[in-house]
Amino acid sequence: MTAGASAIAATAGGSLLPLAILLPALGVLMSLLLGGRRAEWIALGLMPVEFAVAVAIACLVWRSGQPLVYTLAGYTPPLGIALRADGFSAVMLITAGLIAPAAALYARANFATPPETEKRAPLVFWTLLQGIQAALSLVFLGGDLFNLYVGLELLTFAAVPLVSLDGRPETVAAALRYLLFALFGSVFYLLGVALLYGAYGTLDIALLAPLVRPEPAVWLAAGLMTAGLLAKTALFPLHLWLPPAHANAPAAASAVLSGLVVKGSFFLVVRLWFDVLATLPGVIPGTILAALGSAAILSGSVLALRQARLKLLIAYSTVAQIGYLFLMFPLATGPWAADAFSGGIMQALSHAFAKAAMFLSAGLIAESLGHDRIAGLSGAARALPVTFLALGLGGLSLMGLPPSGGFAAKWLLMKASIEAGQWVWAVVMAAGGLLAGGYLYRVLAPALSGESPQLKKAPARSRESVALALALVALLLAFAPPSFFTFLQIGRPAAGVALQ
Amino acid sequence: MTSATLAGLVGAALVGLGLYGLIANPQPLRKILAFNLMGSGIFLVFGIVARKGAAAGLQADPVPQAMVITGIVVAFAASALAVALVLRLFEDTGQATLNPDAWTKPPDGGAGAE
Numbered sequence: 001m002t003a004g005a006s007a008i009a010a011t012a013g014g015s016l017l018p019l020a021i022l023l024p025a026l027g028v029l030m031s032l033l034l035g036g037r038r039a040e041w042i043a044l045g046l047m048p049v050e051f052a053v054a055v056a057i058a059c060l061v062w063r064s065g066q067p068l069v070y071t072l073a074g075y076t077p078p079l080g081i082a083l084r085a086d087g088f089s090a091v092m093l094i095t096a097g098l099i100a101p102a103a104a105l106y107a108r109a110n111f112a113t114p115p116e117t118e119k120r121a122p123l124v125f126w127t128l129l130q131g132i133q134a135a136l137s138l139v140f141l142g143g144d145l146f147n148l149y150v151g152l153e154l155l156t157f158a159a160v161p162l163v164s165l166d167g168r169p170e171t172v173a174a175a176l177r178y179l180l181f182a183l184f185g186s187v188f189y190l191l192g193v194a195l196l197y198g199a200y201g202t203l204d205i206a207l208l209a210p211l212v213r214p215e216p217a218v219w220l221a222a223g224l225m226t227a228g229l230l231a232k233t234a235l236f237p238l239h240l241w242l243p244p245a246h247a248n249a250p251a252a253a254s255a256v257l258s259g260l261v262v263k264g265s266f267f268l269v270v271r272l273w274f275d276v277l278a279t280l281p282g283v284i285p286g287t288i289l290a291a292l293g294s295a296a297i298l299s300g301s302v303l304a305l306r307q308a309r310l311k312l313l314i315a316y317s318t319v320a321q322i323g324y325l326f327l328m329f330p331l332a333t334g335p336w337a338a339d340a341f342s343g344g345i346m347q348a349l350s351h352a353f354a355k356a357a358m359f360l361s362a363g364l365i366a367e368s369l370g371h372d373r374i375a376g377l378s379g380a381a382r383a384l385p386v387t388f389l390a391l392g393l394g395g396l397s398l399m400g401l402p403p404s405g406g407f408a409a410k411w412l413l414m415k416a417s418i419e420a421g422q423w424v425w426a427v428v429m430a431a432g433g434l435l436a437g438g439y440l441y442r443v444l445a446p447a448l449s450g451e452s453p454q455l456k457k458a459p460a461r462s463r464e465s466v467a468l469a470l471a472l473v474a475l476l477l478a479f480a481p482p483s484f485f486t487f488l489q490i491g492r493p494a495a496g497v498a499l500q
Numbered sequence: 501m502t503s504a505t506l507a508g509l510v511g512a513a514l515v516g517l518g519l520y521g522l523i524a525n526p527q528p529l530r531k532i533l534a535f536n537l538m539g540s541g542i543f544l545v546f547g548i549v550a551r552k553g554a555a556a557g558l559q560a561d562p563v564p565q566a567m568v569i570t571g572i573v574v575a576f577a578a579s580a581l582a583v584a585l586v587l588r589l590f591e592d593t594g595q596a597t598l599n600p601d602a603w604t605k606p607p608d609g610g611a612g613a614e
Binding site: 150169175 | 518522528531532538539542548552561564567570571577578582585586588593598
């Protein structure tokens, strides 16, 4: 069990954990205080430091083979609040530490602040990007369910205004709809937290986990919290807010929203079912989650096939790809559990990189052609080879073709579902892969044939390279060594048992 | 029926009413009010939870109270953000509705049709 004294006592190197949260939070405050162009410089200056902190945390977790723990002000739970980093949190911190700077580098062209003046949109963008980083770090490291609620809310408040940055009425309506779904999610989550506190008198994950018994209050709390988190993750049927929000945001913001922000609430669903509620019989709730995931895969992919605009197509593909994340839940117990867990996490990582690459490429395509109608893409790949290469490589990972992170994820999940005798998930995954091939073909086939169109302006080489680099990371994930999957298991209750 | 049970039932009723309003009401402002109603119900549940801690020998468990205060701040910030978005939408389109068909029509043709 994780809930020994070791799980609540601070460990060496734990002081890096608050740093991962405080650095971007400090950036937010300084950006607001100093304003103007300095917001951009602060964001770009702090991001490498934050990435270094994430890597240092991962190295310490790797070396000790144990989660890192930090107790705020030295008070141990249940009185104090703990921050914890296990293998999964460390990997997610690094992912956020790579995608946020990529989006920032890409966004410099769109959100440059003119000298001597201050424009609102750039200031808001650079401040909120750092706000998202701070909130994500809090979500990935929080060890207390109420503290995680605060992190989740910060994440929502930083993400919603990014949708409506350009101020068009459709984007404001999309942001409002997103916020209303998110608020529905937060009150449900908070009610679940209240019930768990009422039942056991603590919200620290490590202390709570061994106390949890399958009783009505716990089932009710679990149902409420899961439903709330699903609304924020946009799992079918609570996905209606996502396509307009992600498709209307500026490309750099879409990349962060689709790649990272939805993973924050997904991360908490995993925390909830794998850590807090690990002792509950999880097959029935897991099957419900996977059934919703399957519906998301099929409906999201079919809707993506029918979209007329490239960014909407990519946004619906996010709805579908989120579905795969939930196929790991019914496979959480048994000898195949480690494979299923690794597959789910791999899907989260590869989708984060692939989707960020695709949204950035779609942004470049829209800027270069002046539109993003799929019907008007004929020949565009001849004019924009690097951009379409990034889009296509990202798509390779979404389809799950080797070699890509998406292939590794789907392979692991398929293997686990066949070993577990739950064939239906494997069938859904195969169908989802075919449908993904279909909607990508719709984009790539016309783009690769026909006359090269007139470009409004050629995209900057550096911005194309950012998108391509993200797509390549999504491919490189396919070559993750076995030790990477061992690392993901650090901090799991049954770490190492089911491996091999 | 003890006062704690009564307060718990009232909290549950507030959450239920708020949830109904959030789902059934088409106007964004009413949805925001419904969200606040749900929040109030949950804060009431937290209050009962604090009382339960008191039964275990504590004077009154202060942790849920601290959570309620944090929760109120968060709910206030969320409401402010939502109202700001509704106001902006109303300024730009003349209507505060989430249905895009209502305000994407040409202003002379379909304005005020709602």
